[in-house]
Amino acid sequence: NAGVTQTPKFQVLKTGQSMTLQCAQDMNHEYMSWYRQDPGMGLRLIHYSVGAGITDQGEVPNGYNVSRSTTEDFPLRLLSAAPSQTSVYFCASNRGRTGELFFGEGSRLTVL
């Protein structure tokens, strides 16, 4: 099993550009989440999903869109990137009743 796979690992964008961070898991987990990590801020929850077709907002959802059309995939979309979205993004998955999350390796995004 590959676990949780994130692509790309590194990305540089210009302000106003759009992009999608991809996340896929092969563990048949019902739940998936996106976090961002900034220096001194720990990990903050952006959006999460408890199953295909179901998403909800986390702590810092503004500027990000998500969808969950399949159990395996949970892409994170930035429609108009801003410098404040420069961060490291982590995707995670877990079986619903447990908070034991399995994280990807992270995607480092820089917005100029």
Place this chain on the structure above:
Amino acid sequence: DAKTTQPPSMDCAEGRAANLPCNHSTISGNEYVYWYRQIHSQGPQYIIHGLKNNETNEMASLIITEDRKSSTLILPHATLRDTAVYYCSRYNQGGKLIFGQGTELSVKP
């Protein structure tokens, strides 16, 4: 506030027990306490979790106070490889795992 509160940093001598505290005074009755650690810039890794009772696994022990307002993660014999950021978090089984700011643990020889 759904956040947990942790000291920003701690030191521990190699071979000694590392005791990492966490305050979660507003935790709800159905929320679990979960601990993770993050080494360098890798994705966080699960360590242990609990609801009311103390828990132990091969990595660590978790002590939760009777009123559930605080907990302590114990690494019984810290090694240099335990140097990492440790996060105390809350999970309500509804899909939201909320992390605290973390404690940067430095294990020194």
